[in-house]
Amino acid sequence: MDSFDFPWGPHRYNSYTWKMKTLFGERLQKLAIDAGFTCPNRDGTAGTGGCTYCVNEAFNPSYCVKTYSITEQIRLGIEFHAVRYRRAGKFLAYFQPYSNTYAPLDVLKERYQEALSYPGVAGLVIGTRPDCIDDDILQYLASLQKDYFIQVEYGIESVYEKTLERINRRHTFVQGIEAIMKTKALGISTGAHFIFGLPGETPGMMRQYASVISGLPLDSVKFHQLQVIKGTVMEKEFSEKPGDFHVFSLQSYIDFIIDFLEELNPEISIERFAGEVPPRYIEDRNWGLLRYDEVLRRIEKELEKRKTWQGKQIAKQRNI
DSSP: OOGGGOTTOSSSSOBHHHHHHHHHSSOEEEEEEOOSOOOTTTSSSSOSSOOTTOOGGGGSOTTOOTTSOHHHHHHHHHHHHHTTOTTOOEEEEEEOSSOTTOSOHHHHHHHHHHHHTSTTEEEEEEEEOTTSOOHHHHHHHHHHTTTSEEEEEEEEEOSOHHHHHHTTOOSOHHHHHHHHHHHHHTTOEEEEEEEESOTTOOHHHHHTHHHHHHTSOOSEEEEEEOOOBTTSHHHHHHHHOGGGOOOOOHHHHHHHHHHHHHTSOTTSEEEESSOOOOGGGBSOOTTTTOOHHHHHHHHHHHHHHHTOOTTHHHHHHHHO
16 A cells, blocks of 8 residues: 555644644644642542652743643744744644633633634634533533534543553543543534553553544544653552553654554554653753754654554554
8 A cells, every 4th residue: 555545644644733724724732731629639620649650840831831821831832843844824722731621611601702813713622531421511611613623622531441540530431432432422523642662561551542532422532642741649659569560662652652652543543642741850861952843853754664554553454
């Protein structure tokens, strides 16, 4: 199979970026927003202390600061990305830090509408937990779709209940499935986030994610390799029980991702293959200072080298 045969575009995987460009006719850029929400795993509703690996600041760009208004963050975000992404003509307001459906509906409406009123904003991407969604919120988000692109992105992290308990997620994978099913049933674009390398999971266990994820009605997924952040509970756990963690070298991660992609439903688009944290937040830099763009380039090169693509093994099984 050559690249021009792929139903999703020119890549050997179903690229979210390409999908969105096709949908809108031009490049879109996500603008991260901190709207001042918190998390039920921090305020005592579900738990305290948060997830054992979590430091939100490690994943937020410099303009994404809750002391700025939503409008100001969007303005600064457009300026921030203008240098790197000059071609972006429209923007998605990405409510990223913490749980962005964790508030009364009238509060959510006010904050979402502020973002949607900014010129050039074509829709919302809302990051949240599966235990922070209800029917009223989903119905409201569905009502916005006549005028805007709406996506809900759930932090699922693992398909194993034992892992979720160990990392103090305070929600179950079953809740994740239920949230995904409800969201997709209303026609809302539905995404999910998963982490490879969580404690207690072997590469074989991680490979099993592919078949589970393939059976879910997801439009997109994000994958991150585990990065142990300084000052977290997980940093302490890692120092005490390093044997419980599978640490990927760059090449072993690329090999893993290629194998994983071959078993992943080709209808699910990929937003990210790996995470990127500022060096000051991590002690072990076994990937050096490699930026995500270079990691992606190497993954694409390896796909080409192996003459493989997303869903190849699924296609083989169907032909048998």
